[in-house]
Structure formats: structure tokens, C-alpha cells
Amino acid sequence: MAPKVNVIMLGVRDMARAKRFYAEGLGAEIEQDYPNFVSLTLGEGSSSLALYEWDAAAQDAGVSSEGSGFRGVSFHYGAGSREEVDEVISKAEAAGGSVVRKPESAQWGGYFGYFADPDGYLWKVATAS
Template identity: 35%
Template structure:
């Protein structure tokens, strides 16, 4: 059996320097950077930005085969005001707005934006999922 965990999320980017500038404008600092990849230490996992052509080569497929896929990365915040602040900071850094934060059907508050390569980020406040002081999330009843 394989463990139920994710340790590294890698995003393929067309212009690594542009992407590093975008995430720097959000206040993120790479923990490690090479010529074609930058790694950001997060609580419990790492986010990597990898030059798209180099990522495709590493996967053994053509660059054209890579897309952003049907997935969303999410950041949860304790308050609606912090969601609004995060959304505005992303727009100021050059994000594309998909949906401004608003109250949503499941009882929370969320919005969506894209990074410069079209990777979708959700910023949310979920009143049913309290966050630890470090911002990490553990579902009730999870091991």
C-alpha cells in the first residue's frame, strides 16, 4: 500500500523568472532554486515551479502535452477579510481574476484567481475547518 500523502506539488511554468517574480510579490521566498526549478517550503509539503519544457522532458513527453489540468490549489484563511486581502494581493502581483471572493453555497467564503501560467488558486474561509496557528488544516477525525 502507498501512504495517503502528497509531499511535492510541481507546477510547469513557461517563464520561470516571471513565475518567481509573481510568487515573490505574494511574499513567497524559494527555499532552494536551480536553473530550471524553484522550490518553496510550505507547512508539510513543498511547491515546485519547474520550467515547462524541462518538466515535459523529465516526464518523457512533449511540451505540448502539458496543460494546467482540471485542478485547483487552495489556501484557507481564518477570516473573510484575510481572503479578500489574499485575493487583492494576488491581483496586484499580476494574477488573473476568475471569481471575486463571495459567500458560497456550502457556508463558506471563497474566490479564484490564476497565476501567470493559468494554474488556478482558490482563497477561502471555511467555518467548518478550523486552521492551526501555523495555517495547516487537519480534517476532523483524520489520523
């Protein structure tokens, strides 16, 4: 069996802030909306994004909710142009995210930058070339 990712779940500290960031700020569509859980559509051909209240997500998994810093994971957004990279990063910043690495030309020929959502999850936005 080949692995298949249908849903990406993020534990969030402030559900209202996270919903605003992803739905209003980045344009994801809310599919389900409950007090501790929200499911969003990221667009055709993409996995769904689930937001789960941080402590509830840890409890569900049976692990401690303590921890911070780099989580060893980033999400990647494949952009079609340099302008799209700039636009996505600008939208993220305007919605309450932070620019971690300003867009720049890459050694491999593409163009990329990084932003963090309000909970610190890293997103790389890049062109293929």
C-alpha cells in the same frame, strides 16, 4: 501505505515571472534556485512548491509539452477570515495573477474566490464557514 504530498510541482513558461509571483507577490520563501528549477516553502504544515521550466518538466516526465486550457486541478488556500480571502486574492492580482472569480459568500456558509497565477494555474481561497 497512505499517499503523502510533500511537493507540488508546476511547469512554468517564464521562470523569472513565476518566481516573482510566488516569492515577492505571495510571500513564499525560495529554498533552492537553479536556472530551470526553483523550490519554495509555502509555510509550516504545507507542502513545498516546485517551479520547473515547462519544457524541461515535460521532458523529465517523458511527455509532450503541448497542451493548454483547464488542467483539471486547482490548489486550495484555507483562509481564517473573509478579510484574509480578500487580501490573498488582492495580493495575487497585484503580483500579476488574474481574478477568475471575485470573492463571494458561498451556499455552504463560507466565503471564497479564485485567482489564476501567470501560467493559468487556479487557486481557490476560502474560509471554512
